Amino acid sequence: MVLSENNLTETTPVQDGNEGMLMSQYSKNYVERVGLLKMDFLGLRNLSLMANILDQVHQLKPDFDIENINLNDTKTLELFQRGDTSGIFQFESAGIRNILRKVKPDRFGLVVAVNALYRPGPMENIDRFVKRKEHREHYSFPNDVLSEILGETFGILVYQEQVMEVASAMGGLSLGQADLLRRAMSKKKHDVIEQMRTNFIDGALQKGYNAKLAQQVYSYIENFANYGFNKSHAVAYSKLAFQLAYLKTYFPGPFYTALLNSVIGGEAKTKEYIQELNRLGIKVKAPDINLSQLQYAFYQQQIIMGFLSIKGLRRDFIRNLIEERQSNGEFKSVDSLLRRMRDKGITEEIIEKLIFSGTLDSFGYNRAELGDFLPELLKGIAFSGQNVDLFEKLMPTIKHRPDMDLDEKLDWEEELLGTYISAHPVERYANLIEQNGFKKIDEFSVEAQVTTIVYIRSIRTIRTKKGESMAFANITDPTGESEAVIFPRIYQHAKILRNKRVLQLRGKVEKRNDGLQLIVNEITAPQNKQVQAAIWKLEVPSRNNSSEFQTKLFDIFRKYHGKVPVILVYEDTNEHNELSEKFYLNDSSEVKEQLAELLGSQHISLIKK
Template sequence: MYDVEKVGLLKMDFLGLRNLNLLDTIIKQVQKSQADFEIEAISMEDAQTLALFRAADTNGVFQFESDGIKQVLRKLQPERFEDIVAVNALFRPGPMKQIDHYVARRHGKESYQAIHPILEEILAPTYGIIVYQEQVMQVCQRMAGFSLGQADLLRRAMGKKQADVMAREREHFIRGAREQGIEPEIASATYDYIYEFASYGFNRSHAVVYSTLAFQLAYLKVHYPLAFYQALLNMGSSNQTTMADYILEAKRHTGPLLGLNLNESQIGFSVSGQQLQVGLSAIRTLRHDFVSHIVEDRQLLGPYTGLLHFMQRLPKKWLKQEWLESLISVGAFDYTGMNRPTLLKNLDKLMQSVTFSGGNLSLFPELEPRIEWAEDWSPSQKRDKEVEILGFSLEGHPVATYQAFAKSHPNLLSVRDILAAQPNLKVQTLVLVKGIRVINTKKQELMAFLELEDEVASISGVVFPQSYRHYVSLLKEGQVLLVEGTVELDRQGRHQLIIKRLALVNEEEAKATTSPNQHPFQRCFVQVKAFQDLKPFLPGLRKFADQYSGPVAIILVDGNRQTFQLDDAYRVSYGQKAQAELAKLLAPFKIIYK
C-alpha cells in the first residue's frame, strides 16, 4: 500500500464527488433568477438549515443520507455548524462507540473528568472526547513537548494504523511529558487514550470540508427547493436513497409534480412555473438519443397533436413498439384525452397504418385505422405500471390520503424505517395490502402471508392463525390498514413484520378491533330452527362482519342442538353499538354471547 512512497515518489489521491456537480448545478439554476447569489456568502449558522439537520431531513445532503447518521442527528439536535462537523467525524466505524457518550455530554446527562488540565482544555470543545487527529497533535505538543513536525509524524502513523510506530513513540511521549513535569502514570494513561483513538482517527480538516459541502447543500434545500430537487432528481438515486424517496420528498417540499407530457416534458426534470415536471429521460426503457430527438423535433416543428401524429414524424429507426408502449403507459399522451389502455389496444393497427402509408396518411386516408375504445385503468393499475417503467409513481398512493391521521399518530413508522429497524422492535405502521397468500398449517389452521407497502417501500407481513381468525375480514387486497407487530428477520435475513393487530383507519370502532382481548366473549350463538333459516340473512351478515370485524365467531345452533360455525369471514367484534346492530339484523333469532 505504501510502496510508492517508499521509493520516493509522490502519491496523490484524487477524490471525485458527484455532490460537487450537484452543488454546481443548483447554484447555476439559482443564479438564473438571482444573479448575485454566492454560496460562499451564506451564513454557516443559518437557523433554518440547522433545523433541517435537527429534523434529519437530509436526503440529498452529502454524507448525511444514511439511516444511521440521521439517528445521530435526531439524538444530538445540532445547534451550530461545529456540531455538524463533530457528527461527520464521529459517524465512522471506530468512533461510533463514542457517539452515545458525546450526545449525553452534549446534553448535560453525563459528566466527565479529564486526567490533566491540558487535556481538559484541548478536549473541551468535544466534551472530553478525542474526535480529531489535530487534537492528538495538540496533546503531543502541549503535554510531551513534541514539535508540530513530530506530532504530525505520530498523526500520520495513526492515520495509517502503523501500530509499530505508535508503540515506539510511547517512550518518546512519556519521556517528553516527564520533562514537562507530568507524572509518568498520567502520561501513560493519556498515551493509552491516544493509542485507542489511533484505530479510528479522522482529520478535522477533512470533516470541516465535508461538512461545509453538506451544509451548503442543506442550505440550498431549505431556501431553494425547486432548484435543489430539479438537480437532485436529474442526478438520480444514491446508495441510500431511491428515486421514489426523492419524488415523495420533492412533492412534500415543492408541491405536486407535473407528469410526463410529450409536448411539455424536457429531457430531464424541469421547472414549469412553480412546479417540477418529470422529464422524458425518467423513462428507463428509452435511449437518451431517442429522448433528445423528441425534444429537438418538437422545438423545430412544433407540438404533436397525438400518438398518430407523433408516429408519422418519427424516423423509421425510432419507430419501435416497445418505446411507444412505455410512453403511453406512463401517461405521455394523456393530454390527447385518450386513455392509456385505448392507445395500447390500437397501437398495432397504428403501426401498420404508418408503415404502409410511408408516414403520410393524408395521401392514404383509407389506411387510418378505426379506434377501438378500452376501459381506463384504475389508479392502482396506473401506479403499478409507472413504478415498473419509471421506478416511481406520480399517481397518488392510497396511504397518502391518510396523511392527517399519520401526523396525529407520531409513533407510526414508515416501511423504510421498519426495514432499517433492529429485530424484535414493536412497531405500528400504516400500509396498503398489496397481496395476500393464505395457507393451511400442519394443524389445519389458516394463516396468511401479506405483501404490504406504503408510498416508498414494501415489506412482507406474517399473520399467524390466532391473529388471522381475529382479523380475516380485514384482509383484502387494496385495503389500507393500521398494522401493529414485531420486526423479525426471515431465513434469508430480510426484514418482515409479525402482525399482532390490525385496524381500519378512522373506523368508528377501530380501537376495539386493535385488541382481541378487550372483552371475554369469543363466541356468538345464534339459535335457529334449521340452519337454512339463516340463508336469507347471510348477505347482510357479511356486510355487518366487514364493518364490525373482530374475534367473535358466529355459531348456529339448530332445534336438535346441532352446531355449525360460520366461516372466519363472518367473525365480528363485540361492543355496545355492534351488539345492537347485530340484534336488529338477526331480529327473528335469539343471540347469546359466551
C-alpha cells in the same frame, strides 16, 4: 499521484498504466520510503451534483455564491437535527440519520463531529458524546491545555489532529514527531508507541507536569488515537454536505431535480426522493410530450420527468423526438405525433409506453381512451401510407370512456417509470387513516403497537426450520417504506395477502439493523366509512375479470353516471374497493336493471341511509 523534484524514472521503476499515464511499480509504502510525495485525489459524484444544482440556482438567482453561505445557518442545522438528510453527502444512511437526531447539532462543528464519530471504533463514543453535550454526564480536564484542545468534543478524542496537539502541547513533541505517533497508533506499531511514550513523558516532565498525569494522558491517547478520524477530511466532507443541505433547504426544486437526474434507473432512490417531494408539496409531473427534455427539468415550480425516465425508450428515438419538436413546434394531437414521427423510429411499442406513462395526457384524453384508440389509429396509418389527406379521412374518432382504475394506472406507472406519479395507492384511504389515528410509516417507533394502511409492493416467502411458510413483505405508503414480517401463525390465514394490494396491518414495530420492521399479528382489507345518503354495493368475481365483462361494466358507469358512490366487493378476497367520482352512478331503476342483468340481482344493492 506521485510527485518528485527529479524525473520519476530516476527514482522509481515505472510501467504503462490506465489512460496513457505511467504507474509506479513500487507499492505505496516503498514510494514513501524512497522519499516521493504520494497524494490521493478523490472524484466525487456529489461535486457533479453540486454543479448541476448551482447551474439551475444561478438561473433563478444569478448572484448566488455557495461559498458565502453561513455555515451556522439555523434552518439548515434544523434539517440536520431532523435527520432529513436524504441526498446529502456522507449523511444519507439510516444509521447516521439516527445519530443526527440524537446529537441534534446546533453548530457546524457538531455536524463535523457526527461525520467523524459515525465510523467503526469512534461509534462506541457516541452515547457518551451525547450525554456530555446534554450535561447528563460529568467530565473535567486535568489542565487548561487539554481543556482547550478537547473542549469542542466534550473531552473525547475524536480527531487525529487532537492527538497531535496533545502530544505537542503537553509532551513537547515536535509536530513531525506527533504525526509519527499518530501514524504508529493508527497502524498499531507497538515498538514506535513505546518509544514515543518515553519521549512524551520526558517532555511532559520538562514542561512541569507530574509523571502520573503524563502517564494517564498518554494511556488515554493510546486507547483512543487509533479510532481518531482526520479532522481536515471531516471538515471538508461536512462543508460539502452542509452546502448541499443549504441548497436543499432554500432551493428544493433545483436540488431535487439534479438529485433525481443523478439516480435515473435507480428505482428505490427515485421513489424515496419523489415521496419526499410529495411531502414538501412540490409537484412531480409525468413525462410530457411537449415539455419533457432528456432528463428531469424544473419548470414553473414543478419537476417534469424526462424521457429517459421511461423504461425501454430508445435514446435515438428520444433524440429524434426532441429535434422534431424543436424544428417544427409542439405536437398538437396523437395523430400529428404519429404522422411526424412515422419515419423517425416510432413503433407500436413506443406509442404504448408514451400512453401508459402519461406522456400523452396533455392531448386531453385519458389513458384508457388512448389505449383503445391506438389499434384503429395504427390501421389508418398503415392503410393511408404517405397520403396525408387520406389519413385525415380515415382518422378514427376517439370514443370517450372512463379512465382505467387507479390500481391499473399505478401498475403501469411503476412498470414504465419505476415509481407512482398519479397518486399513491394508499391515498384513497386518507380519511380513514385520519379518522382512526392510524400510523403512517414515517411515524413508526420502536416497541409501538400500530395499525397502518399500506401498499404491498412485493412478498418473499420462506420456510421455517419446522417447514412452515412465512413471509416478508415490502410495504409502502406516501411517507416511506418498510418491511413487514408475517410469521406462520398469521400467514396461514392471510388469504388476502397479495402483491399490489392495499391492506390494513396491525402489529408491533421492532428495530432491525439500521431500520424498523413491523411484526404483523392481523391483516384485514381497509374499508372507508361512507357519509353519503346512498351507496351502490356491487359484488364482482375478482379484480381480474374478462375484458367483455369489464367493457359492459364500464359502459354502465359511462351511460348512467351520477352522484351515488360505488363500492366494488371482490368475491374471491372480500376486498372492498371504493371507486372514484368518475365511476359514480345515479339511483334510477334503469341502472338497477342493467346491473342485475350483468351481475345478478343477488349481487347488487343500493344501500340508503
